[in-house]
Amino acid sequence: MDKITYKKIVDRHKPTETRFTNAVVAFVVGGLVGVIGQLLIEFYSSWLHISSQDATSFMIVTLVFISCLFTALGFFDKWVTFAKCGLIIPITGFAHSMMSSGMEYRNEGPIFGVGANLFKLAGSVILYGIVAAWFFGMIRYYFLGGV
Secondary structure (H helix, E strand, O other): HHHHHHHHHHHHHHHOOOOHHHHHHHHHHHHHHHHHHHHHHHHHHHHOOHHHHHHHHHHHHHHHHHHHHHHHHHHHHHHHHHHHHHHOOOOHHHHHHHHHHHHHOHHHHHHHHHHHHOOOOOHHHHHHHHHHHHHHHHHHHOOOOOO
């Protein structure tokens, strides 16, 4: 089979991607995650009488817990397949990547399985986040007059 015929066959069977639809779905789902986060802050502030700053921390912990729980139960992956960046970009995506990496090796035990592989995917995000924070902190310190 020559290259041109092979390329035609591949192009015929290649899945099509609708970028506009994906962008709209990610925008709506990401917005819903933001609304849920704001509702959690309002709940913690109003009903439990916690300061707004502490309520924000509780909201983040709650969203991380929910995404880890749903990953462990096995249906967060299906939601990510549908919503794409709407669930991957917020803190829920970070928790999902950590939990799924740990869950993949759970049969090897809590230390060498889950513990050793929990930061496999998220470790690079943490590393480059710290490096970027240090770098931009130095820029601010030296060029914008310190603290």
